[in-house]
Amino acid sequence: MGDLDTGDATRPDGRTSSAETLRLRAATRALRLHLRELPCVVHYEDEGDLFFAESAFPFARFCYESAESLIGASFGGTVMGALARSVFVDGLRWQWIGEAPDERRAALLGSMLEERNTILASLERHEATCPILPRWFAPLLEVTDLTGGSPQWWQAPSMPAENELIDTFLARPAEDALPSGDAVQDLLSSARQLLGLAGLRGAVMVLAHAGHGNLLGLESSLAEGGVPGHDLRPDHEALFMHTAAVGVTVTLLGVCAAAPESWPEEVDQKTFLEEALRLTREVADAATSLHGLGAASAPTGKQKIRFTTTRSEFLRGSVVVGVEDLLPDINDAGPVVAAAELYEQHVRSWHTSPYFGNPKLASVLAYLGGHSFFETVMSMIDNAPVAAVFAARMLLEEAARLRWLTSEAGSDDEFAQRSKRYFDEFRSRKKATISLLTGNGVRQQVAKKLFEFPDNVVEGPTDIAKGREPLPSIESMLRALGDPYPEPGWMCVAYSLLSQVTHSTPIGVLHLTRNRNDGVQFGQLTPEMLSLTLDVACLGSAHLLGTGSILLTGGSAEAAAYDLELHRRAYAVHNAARLVHGLD
Known part of the structure; x- marks a missing residue:
């Protein structure tokens, strides 16, 4: 079967798709194949912000391709949502940079310093150590200056935060695109047109809650004829691929405006971009017919959006990596991969x-979500490693929540109170999203339909306690998850490092880039990020699968033995991985 074949026969999940879904899948594949044709250009030993600009589109393209490859895969449906959200925010970020590239492109350098500072703060706050920190801060050598010591880095403005970018998008009025005669400005006008496509605003509102590893996000997998935790309901597939398609194309347009010297000479830019725009609109049209959010309205009137361009806290001196402190790329993740494969054998050895x-x-x-996320990690680690990082982070986050929910309750009454608090969190988020949609022009029936369960799932109580107490912070739950380790706070630092990829920061992009003899290769994990991904994937899935087995079997002896061996093998993975990623 050729690359253009996107029919049900090419999908491992064995489900029968509607004509509308097949139309969407054909459109998403066509865009993927078109974007794949664009070669990457890298300028060696030039400014760091130029290299980050040249890396941005390949990274966004990897995320889009990874999301598209998960369609109908029979695992990782929810991971698609996380990938889509990341790509869309990337598009917003590059639209912002492209509007004033001369002053804003340098914000990529400032962003990297701030992310280094965040990691240093996490290490301090959680009393954790990492002796190979220079490898995390500057994993790519002999391509561009990544030390962070030049004045250009320290004088760079701050990058808008993700929430700020999304809030601005939702608050921005619709704009008419008028030809200006200036090629760069016409590109940005095209980007604004894409962001104004019907249905996109509503899709982004839902994506704030769907596409995560939590309970509400996993409900996206409750599809007719599908496997909970593994598959994806068609309207949510449409939501995810709609935002991903717009995000990857707007990223490309923004990079064209911010780094025009990076366009490959052998490709006619106007023809290529016009085709990308056409294919993206086809994805949007097909997706909107499925998720039904075309009515979500944009605000009217002029609104001036302000971004914070000054840093909110001081930067530690250690954000600068001295040339003498740079470490070579010689770590080997082979033993970690071998240990993870032994862990995987046990995962598959028993089920309930x-x-x-x-x-x-x-x-x-x-x-089932634990199984799906872990299978995503192990299946994608070679061919689509960016998806593996997303899935590993989701495993870690959800394991921390489940541990909080099921531990330290001294009585049945305390457990009931904690359960009520847990479920109220996601009931409240669902209610807020429906309210947001209906407040922006979406009919209530359409908004509620996005969260309806299939007929074979019985919905539990929907009441929310007045004055409910929110869940603890993810940081505090991760800290508790790390209690058995010499440095309990290491999981908080691990979460921060994985987030560099899921938030597509310059550090995250660097850890999916390797410098080989034949040049820079995008899309390969560094040994450090690969080891950390496998480590937390095994630890997180051990909690989800072990505890889940015990809960589902009423505490059977088989489940308890399975749980114990999961943790034993996961710890063996950690023992190998800590020698590579430097956390314990």
Whole structure:
């Protein structure tokens, strides 16, 4: 079967798709194949911000391709949402840079200093250490200056935060695109047109909550004829691929405006970009017919959006990596991969039916979602490693939540109170999203339909306690998850490092870039990020699968033995991985 074949016969999930879904899948594949044709250009030993600009589109393209490859894969459906959100925010970021590239492109350098500062602060706050920190801060040598010591870095403005970019997008009125005669400005006008496509605003509102590893995000996998935790309902597939398609194309347009010298000479820019725009609109049209959010309205009137360009805290001197401190790329993740494969063998050695008796939906999703996320990591680590990092972070985050939910409750009453607090968190988020949609022109029936369960799933209570107490911060739950380790705070630092990839920061992009004899290669994980990904994927899935098995079997001896061996093998992975990623 050729690359253009996107029919059900090419999808491992065995489900039958509607004509509308097949149309969407054909459109998303066509855009993927078109974008794949654009060669990458890298200028060696030039400014760091130019290299980051040249890396931005390949990274966004990897995320889009990874999301598209998960369609109908029978695992990782929710991971698609996380990838889509990241690509879309990347598009907003590059639209912002492209509007004033001379002053804003340098913000990439300032962003890297601030991310280094955040990691240093996390190490201090959680009393953790990392002896190979220069490898995390500057993993790519002999391509561009990554020390951070030049005045250009320290004088660079700050990059707008993700929430600021999304809030600005939702608050920005629709704009008419008028030809200016200036090629760069016409590109930016095209980007604004894409961001104004019907249905996109509503899709972004939903994506703030869907596409995550938590309970509400996993509910995206509750599809007719699908496997909970693994597959994806068609309207949410449309939401995810709609935003991903717009995000990757707007990223390309923004990079063209911010780094025009990076366009390959052998490709006619106007023809290529016009085709990308056409294909993106086809994805948007097909997606909107499925998710039904074309009515989400943009605000009217002029609104001036202000961005914070001054740093909110001081930068530690250690954000600068001295030339003498740079470490060579000689780490080997081979032993970590071997240990993870042994862990995977045990994962597959035993399972329980999540449908026996009258199981709780949260237990089913935790158990099956854990399997799905872990399979995403192991299946994608070679061919689409960026998806593996996203899935590993989701495993870590959800394992921390499940541990908080199921531990330290001294009585049945305390456990019931904690459960109420847990479920109220996601009921509240769902209610807020529906309210946001209806407040922006979407009919209530359409908004509620996005969160309806299929007929074979019974919805539990929907009431929310007045004055409810929010869940603890993810940082505090991760700290508790790390209690058995010599440095319990290492998981908080690990979460911060994985977030560099999921938030497509310059540090994250660098850890998906290798410098080989034949030049820079995009899309390959560094040994440090690969080891950390496998480490937290095994530790996180051990908690989800082990605890999920015990809950679903009522504490059977088989489940307890399975749980114990999962943790033993996961710790063996950690013992190998800590020698590579430097955290313990």
